[in-house]
Amino acid sequence: MKTLKFPKSFVWGAATASHQIEGAWQEDGKGESNWDRLNHTPGKIENGDTGDVACDHYHRYKEDVALMKHIGLKAYRLSTAWPRIIPNGTGKVNPKGLDFYDRLLDELLSNNIIPFVTLYHWDLPQKLEDKLGWRNKDTAYAYADYAKEVVKHFSDRVTNWMTFNEMPCSANLGYKSGEHAPGLKESNKIMNQVVHNLLLGHGLGVKTIRGYSKKKCDVGLAHNGAVVAPQTNSPADIAAAKKAWAYLDLQNQWSNPFWFEPMFKGKYPDAVLKSKDVPSFTPAEMKIISAPLDFLGINVYSAGVVCADKNNPAGFKKIPYPKKHPKTTMNWDINPDCIYYGVKFLAETYKIKKFYFTENGAAFKDIVTKDNRVHDKARIDYLRNHFASAHRLIKDGFNLAGYFVWSLMDNFEWQKGYSQRFGIIYTDYKTQKRILKDSALWYKEVIKSKEVK
Ligand code: IFM
Numbered sequence: 278m279k280t281l282k283f284p285k286s287f288v289w290g291a292a293t294a295s296h297q298i299e300g301a302w303q304e305d306g307k308g309e310s311n312w313d314r315l316n317h318t319p320g321k322i323e324n325g326d327t328g329d330v331a332c333d334h335y336h337r338y339k340e341d342v343a344l345m346k347h348i349g350l351k352a353y354r355l356s357t358a359w360p361r362i363i364p365n366g367t368g369k370v371n372p373k374g375l376d377f378y379d380r381l382l383d384e385l386l387s388n389n390i391i392p393f394v395t396l397y398h399w400d401l402p403q404k405l406e407d408k409l410g411w412r413n414k415d416t417a418y419a420y421a422d423y424a425k426e427v428v429k430h431f432s433d434r435v436t437n438w439m440t441f442n443e444m445p446c447s448a449n450l451g452y453k454s455g456e457h458a459p460g461l462k463e464s465n466k467i468m469n470q471v472v473h474n475l476l477l478g479h480g481l482g483v484k485t486i487r488g489y490s491k492k493k494c495d496v497g498l499a500h501n502g503a504v505v506a507p508q509t510n511s512p513a514d515i516a517a518a519k520k521a522w523a524y525l526d527l528q529n530q531w532s533n534p535f536w537f538e539p540m541f542k543g544k545y546p547d548a549v550l551k552s553k554d555v556p557s558f559t560p561a562e563m564k565i566i567s568a569p570l571d572f573l574g575i576n577v578y579s580a581g582v583v584c585a586d587k588n589n590p591a592g593f594k595k596i597p598y599p600k601k602h603p604k605t606t607m608n609w610d611i612n613p614d615c616i617y618y619g620v621k622f623l624a625e626t627y628k629i630k631k632f633y634f635t636e637n638g639a640a641f642k643d644i645v646t647k648d649n650r651v652h653d654k655a656r657i658d659y660l661r662n663h664f665a666s667a668h669r670l671i672k673d674g675f676n677l678a679g680y681f682v683w684s685l686m687d688n689f690e691w692q693k694g695y696s697q698r699f700g701i702i703y704t705d706y707k708t709q710k711r712i713l714k715d716s717a718l719w720y721k722e723v724i725k726s727k728e729v730k
Pocket of ligand 1: 294297443576636683690699
């Protein structure tokens with residue numbers, strides 16, 4: 278690969294989320310979250326793992342920020358835990374919860390690392406889950422009250438906000454397949470309401486951030502749309518991939534139009550509006566949901582592949598990956614085109630000012646070798662190829678402002694517990710020792726030189 282030069286202003290970062298790294302699940306007044314509840318339900322998480330301690334970042338944040346500084350990160354994407362800040366979901370604020378993020382943000386800023394803060398990365402106060410969680414519209418308003426407290430307190434230091442992380446996961450994995458908290462399998466009608474309530478929470482979040490921020494700030498969200506790449510570079514396959522990307526399956530809330538049409542056009546697709554499972558909403562709510570954003574964050578790891586198909590009225594055919602196609606240990610097929618097409622179709626369809634990759638990375642079987650290092654060549658190759666795809670976007674004139682590698686460190690991978698290692702920093706869960714993997718050292722060079730070789 279020839280050397281690829283990135284713009285000077287490009288934001289190189291790494292990302293984590295509260296429940297996946299903090300631990301201290303009952304410390305300093307934190308309330309129980311939906312994930313604490315799921316973790317403690319036998320049989321739900323691989324190996325019976327829990328997020329009780331995770332990476333113990335709550336106590337080791339200084340060491341972790343020092344490692345970020347060592348890598349040269351320009352920015353760090355973190356999430357605040359709602360149950361740490363408002364333990365019962367509504368009502369009394371926990372000052373010690375705010376204190377933790379005060380300490381963390383101050384540490385980041387004194388090391389010249391820009392915080393990008395996500396207000397909701399899946400840890401809902403259990404008290405709200407007990408009141409139907411995201412099936413209940415009240416949760417969206419409770420979220421707005423929580424957002425207000427966070428923004429009032431931290432917006433002197435935080436100017437990059439994300440309302441939600443991956444709403445499609447909260448809906449589909451939480452309330453349909455039941456793999457994620459709260460572990461339910463709801464009807465299509467309820468699912469559409471969950472989608473709407475999350476979208477409403479997002480819209481209210483945007484309004485709250487803009488209303489209460491003490492400084493001029495950028496507001497967006499981290500979203501994981503369904504990503505589709507063409508089988509070949511032929512115009513017919515590219516057009517087919519775009520059709521597949523915009524395809525609406527009324528029984529499948531991963532379909533992009535469920536999310537993007539309300540968010541960017543203020544309207545559910547006609548087919549949803551005409552269906553028997555149409556959610557309950559008001560025109561005023563649709564206006565809130567479609568408030569303009571400053572950026573869209575995309576979390577992407579792989580893509581479905583399609584080719585043109587004249588015999589299918591939808592115009593495309595899904596192409597399965599060959600059996601031996603390279604995969605990560607998550608069993609996700611590796612396809613760097615996910616980066617390019619993840620932005621291209623969105624940018625062509627909706628007016629979006631700016632993009633970030635708010636997550637991209639890979640889980641592999643990492644081992645610590647005798648030299649006390651982790652030689653994760655596969656991860657370096659993965660990142661190099663995905664950065665190259667991002668470079669192609671910039672070259673083609675798309676406004677891509679930055680890239681957050683998932684993840685800063687190995688952490689609690691939800692229902693898969695600690696079995697998946699996504700970090701560029703290795704976490705030894707027994708000793709909580711961190712080791713910079715080769716990928717972290719490689720990333721350090723990329724950031725320093727602004728070049729991918
Ligand atoms: O670990 C998750 C993260 O919390 C959300 N996006 C995908 C990652 C890998 O599964």
